[in-house]
Amino acid sequence: MRMPLSWLAEYTDLAPGARGADVAASLVSVGLEEEDLHGGDLKGPLVVGRVLDFVVEPQKNGKKIRWCTVDVGQNGQMLTEGKHQEIVCGAHNFEVGDLVVVVLPGAVLPGNFEIAARKTYGHVSNGMICAEDEIGLGHDHEGIIVLSRLLGEEKAAALSPGDDAIALLGLGEETVETNVTPDRGYCFSVRGLAREYWHAQGSPRGGYRDPAAIAVPAPNGDGYTVELKDETPLEGNEGCDRYVARIVRGIDPSRPSPSWMQKRLTQMGMRPISLAVDVTNYVMLAVGQPLHAFDVDRLSGSIVVRRARAGETLTTLDDVERTLSPEDLLITDGGEHPLAIAGVMGGASSEVAATTTDVLVEAAHFDPTTVARSARRHRLATEASKRFERGVDPKVTAAAAQLAVDLLVEHGGGTPDPGVTDVDHTTDRAAYRLDVTEPSRIVGVDYPRERVLGILRDLGCEVVESGEGADDVHVLVTPPSWRPDLVDAPDYAEEIARIDGYNNIPSVTPTPSGGRGLTHSQKARRVVADALAGAGLTEVLSYPFVSEELADQLMLPADDDRRNAVRLANPLSEERPLLRTSILASLVDTLRRNVARGHKDVAIYELGLVFRPGGPLGTAPIPSVASRPDAETLERLYAAVPAQPRRVGILATGLIEQAGWWGPGRPADWSDMVAAVQAVSAALAVPVVVANDAAHAPWHPGRCARITLADGTLVGHAGELHPKVLAALDLPARTVAAELDVDVLVRASEEPVQARSFSTFPPAMTDVALLVRSDVAAADVEAALRSAAGDALESIVLFDVYEGERVEAGHRSLAYRLTFRAADRTLTTEEVNGFRDAAVAAAAARTGAVQR
Template sequence: MRMPLRWLAEYADVAPGTTGADVAAALVSVGIEEEDLHGGDITGPLVVGRVLDFVEEPQKNGKTIRWCTVDVGENGQMLTEGKHQEIVCGALNFEVGDLVVVVLPGATLPGGFHISARKTYGHVSNGMICAEDEIGLGSDHEGIIVLSRLLGEEAAAGLKPGDDAIALLGLGEETIEANVTPDRGYCFSVRGLAREYWHAQGSPAGGYRDPALVETPAANDSGYPVRVDDAAPIDGMTGCDRYVARVIRGIDPTRPSPAWMQQRLTAMGMRPISLAVDVTNYVMLAVGQPLHAFDLDKLSGSVVVRRARAGESLTTLDDVSRKLSPEDLLVTDGGERVLAIAGVMGGASSEVDDSTTDILIESAHFDPTSVARTSRRHKLVTEASKRYERGVDPRLAPAAAQLAVDLLVEHGGGTVDEGVTDVDHTTEPSAYLLDVTEPGRIVGLDYPRERVVQILRDLGCTVDETGEGTDDTHVLVTPPSWRPDLVDGPDYAEEVARIDGYNNIPSITPTPVGGQGLTHGQKTRRVVANALAGAGLTEVLTYPFVAESVADDLMLPADDDRRHAVRIANPLSEERPLLRTSVLASLVDALRRNVARGHKDVSVYELGLVFRPGGPLAKAPIPSVLSRPDDETLEQLYAAVPAQPRHAALLMTGQVEPAGWWGPGRAADWSDAVAAVETVATALAVQVVVAADSGHAPWHPGRCARITLTDGTLVGHAGELHPKVLAALDLPARTVAAEFDVDVLVAASAEPVQARPFSTFPPAMTDIALLVDSTVPAADVEAALRRGAGASLESVTLFDVYEGERIEAGHRSLAYRLTFRAPDRTLTTDEVNGFRDAAVAAAAEATGAVQR
């Protein structure tokens, strides 16, 4: 929202010498963010010029420039010894004879851009023909400014070459641009920003003049007929609760808007169009109430506000035919012909034009939710919709209509009908019993009762100190009609702190209390992440949203619990509407993307939540916000939330050991995935058991390991992915993966670990080779060896697996190295041999192993 300083000074006292930067700083002090400063930074000569001639010259780069001769009056003659200016221009939207804005050598444009004669496209250009954005008049750079289009033919007819364009366009006046937040819709007007500036100055008595305080005639039966028929209110709110209509007849359609109004509209970033349109725009910018002007001769005799019917459409003022939704609120002619999309844009069929003499002024209050939804539905954001969806003062409609009527009569002639229409279904704001100590309690600063009451009254609130429930610390506060955001104590506390001054709130560094540090779960998750990173994997983060086809791509059985996924009501992408039930389901996308971008050796992992409803979820109730939900409601809410265990997953493809001068590399295989999980378990001092698993998707049935705790609790799976899964997911062959439940490891590592005493005595090592059936898992053999070897066993390492010559078919040889060490002595050979034999015997009994 923009605000010229001169316009501000009409509504609020501005001290002499106040700059735009001063005003912007004052607004910032009361919470209104400065967006930009416009104007005041241009130094001349910036003049009106007339295009006398031009030659179009195509360039090698495909662009066409115009080599122009421009009459710039006395300014040009002084600089070029009586010759007209010769200027290069890249725009093509003007003709010979047009009046344009010309900046001459020696001038400075916004941003410190100095203008001088310079050679370009083979010519010396003595200045520049300006576009809107180049002089800070707007953001348009599609073409240069043609003054007859910007100001109107009649206004431009009074101009001559050499006239000062800075004064003409108001560029010498500073204009503040503020960023208005959604909760301060009243600041989308000079009226609202001026009020905030007045607050920033301490709210001095008489320092603010409300432009909406005008006398308005009472509604009567002779006004233009209007009926509000909202048969389908949104969220229980009627789409239109106030509609004011006024009629002006006999306006001279040839009269232009006054120059001062055009100048202000231009400074606000709007184009002057015609008197009727300019007046409605001017009043909207001044007080914040959007208006619409209908050509009365194009109406049948009444206005009906209703919702759209099936199949209706409207060609709006931007010449776009729009298919209407039943939720769209419309302004119609007698209930039949659509005149406008309420609060958004009018229709082309009833717009005022060059022959309009009789006008119907609409000043209405439309529901913010209805307007916002319609604006987004049609992708049509207008100055009116921006104000309505933030909330317009419902009491403002009669005053805004009167301001428009007065301006139209003053500058367009004509007479005003005595009939006044005011369909008013608005309700009064509710009073709130405010504890005047609450602002101080919330902010942490002592605000005296008198100060709190004074600030509230300056804000426009009605403060009752004698009503029901009031006492020394409580008052009844009714917010002003333009502040629908003031509802409860915290709202008023924020306003008190804001108006009193945020700078009055001291900055005190809080003293932190002694904390408990990280929880066991947090520490465990960090260990897991560090262990995987230390194993050479790179952590990635993926979105937990997956496609419906992912379960089939992973070859999950029909009865697999991982097929029960939660569907998102409003997904970011319709292609990924489900929440993942495994981390691998989303991690594969990261691997595929990396491989597609040329990375052949990739090892990635992710820690994240998965969503496991285990079946259809109960429907969640919507509890009231007035109080804490009861136990039954909480149970229903929890029943509607899926279980969300934390998993970790990893994927490896390509080489885990690169090739080089030292020798060949080694490709990742299933054992690397298993080893990564074992590395995590070792880092957490959790003992896990690895066993073959021949039927768990999406892994290869012959290269998949099931990893459990010693008590049989499932931790996860690791191994090589199934070839069909790799083909479906477009992943490289022999890609390996693992996924495990971090929450299981967190629980298993909760008990403190007793450190084993370190022995300084030498170890005794012995090797054994055992012949076992090929179906016997090596993990079972190792477990049996550990059981039989006794307490002196320090480690068991499988260092060779052999199948082939001299080995019976269906069998394989497993070679283990057993390391023994005693804490208090050096073991003898006989002791070591005894431990070894006991271990072999245990393996033979448990697995049928035979020592080779």
């Protein structure tokens, strides 16, 4: 939001000698962010010039330049002995005879850009014909400034070559630009910024002059007919709760906007268009209330505000036909023909034209949520929508309409209709019972009672004391209509601190308590991340938001608990309104994005939270900040949020081992996921059991491993994703994945690990091949062998699986290497054979294995 200092000075007293930087610093002191300073850094000569002639010259790079001859008046005598200036220009939006803005050698443009005569495109250019952005007038760089279009034909006709363009365009005056945060919608006006500057100066009595504090006529039955018919309000909020309509007749359409108004609009970064449009824009910038002007002759006699019907369309002022949504709030002619998308943009069918003499001025208050969703839906971020979606003062509506009427009468020669329409469904804000000691407790600064009450009144709040004196710490505070963000004690405490001065809050360095180091859970999570990074995987972080279609794409069964996802009330994207119930649900997006951008070999992991509600959630209470919530409140709070277990997800595709001079590469397969799981298991010293899982979405049946603890507690799954899942998610074939419950692993790792002394005696190894049915899991065979092999068993490894010739159909051969070692002696052959035979006997009893 921009604000010229001269406009600011109309509404509040400036500090003596204050310049733009001083005003910006004052606004920063009350919490507004400085965006930029415009004007004041431009040095002439910057003059009006008339294009006398030009020659179009094509260049080798395909560009065409114009070699122009420009009359700059007396300035030409100082530069080239009275000759007209010859200037190179790359723009093509002007003609011979047009008045333009010319910067001459010796001038300095914003950004300390010095202008000098220089050779370019084979000519010496004595200056430059300027575009808006080059002189800090706006952001447009599509073409150069043509003054007849910027100021109007009548005012341009009064100009002469050589006139000072700095004074003409108000470029010598400084304009402060601030960045308005979403909770400060009232600062999208000079009225609001002037109030903030007044606060920064100590809120002196009589130092603020509200432009909206004017007399307005009372509504009567002779006004234009307006009906508010919002039958489907969003979230219970009426789409339009106030609508003011005023008519001015007999406006002279040939009259331009006054020069001071055009200058201010230009300083604010807006282009003057016509009197009616300029007046509505000027009032909007002044008091923050967007207005709209309709041509009365194009209306049928009444205005109805309603929601759009399915299939309705509207051609907006930007000449785009838009298909409307039933959530869009419309201004309609008689309830039938759409005239505008409320709070966003008007329609072309009723716009004010060059021949319009009778104008209906609309000033309305629209629901912020309705406007914000319509603006986002139609991709229309307008000056009006920016204000409405942040909250417009519902009490300024009638005053804004009156200001517009007065300006149209004064400068357009019109006559206001005696009829005044003001359909008002607004409700007054409820008073809040505030403890005046609360700001001191929250902020940590002792604010006296009178200081707190004085600041509240300066903010525009209505403060009612009990009359029992300072002993009663409670007062009733009603916030001003332009501050919808003031709701409870922390809001008021923030305002007290802000207006009193953030610099008055002392900086106190906290005394740290004795360090206790990381918790076991934190240490374990770091071990998991380090183990996966050490295995060659790259850690990523994805947003936990997923689409409604993802559960079907992952082929989750209808009764799978992972389908029960939490829906966000206000998602960042309507396409992803749900919170993930598994890490893979959002990790697949990261993999797909990397593959789409040319990374064919990808191995990534993410350690994060998932959201598993498990059933309906309760309603969260709002606890007091005065003390720690009690047990019952905490229980209700926890019941209102879903369980959030911590998981780790792994995805890999392409080559897991790169090709090179050492040999061919190797693609990632299910065994790499199992190896990653075992790497985590080894790092945490938590043994896991790997077994086949016949079917667990989204993994491929038969290529999915079920990971459990020794006691059967499920840890997760690993393997190759189902081909149909890969096709639905647009992922490469044979992509592999794993997902583990980190909380289960952390709990299992809490038991201390008993270190064993390293034996210096030699190991004894023996191999055994067992014939088992094909449906017997190798993990079951291994468990049976391990159970009976004795304490001397150091390791057991499956090193060969064989099916084929000399193996009975429906069976397979599993070959294991058993390693034995004793701590106190060298094992004999007889001892090793005994251990082996006991292990084989156990496997035969449990799994039906037969030694080959």
